[in-house]
Amino acid sequence: MIDVSRMPTFRRGVCVTASDVKPDDMYPHPTDLDGIAFAKSACEFCSVATECLRDALALPTSKDQAGVRGGTTAEERKAMRKRNRRLTREAAKQAADAAAA
Numbered sequence: 223m224i225d226v227s228r229m230p231t232f233r234r235g236v237c238v239t240a241s242d243v244k245p246d247d248m249y250p251h252p253t254d255l256d257g258i259a260f261a262k263s264a265c266e267f268c269s270v271a272t273e274c275l276r277d278a279l280a281l282p283t284s285k286d287q288a289g290v291r292g293g294t295t296a297e298e299r300k301a302m303r304k305r306n307r308r309l310t311r312e313a314a315k316q317a318a319d320a321a322a323a
């Protein structure tokens with residue numbers, strides 16, 4: 223479940239406030255496509271989705287709890303971190319190449 227004590231803004235999250243969304247609903251099994259779609263639909267209408275996704279992405283993959291956050295699954299966030307690391311490496315290389323030219 224979202225740690226609202228660590229990030230009070232999450233008290234406004236749909237998964238915390240909506241009566242028809244139970245905490246377990248945000249942790250569907252990776253093969254439960256209907257469950258994933260339901261959890262993502264909660265995030266779609268959440269006013270703190272951006273902050274929630276940013277918070278989840280700030281965690282290392284090993285500490286990221288399996289669950290839908292900010293409209294993404296843990297696997298999707300893992301891929302996003304990988305892509306972000308690659309883009310950061312490429313930007314650093316381009317800056318180094320430009321400095322050396």
Ligand code: SF4
Nearest residue numbers: 235237265268274292
């Ligand atoms: S974005 Fe999703 S997981 Fe995050 S607080 Fe909102 S409903 Fe919960």
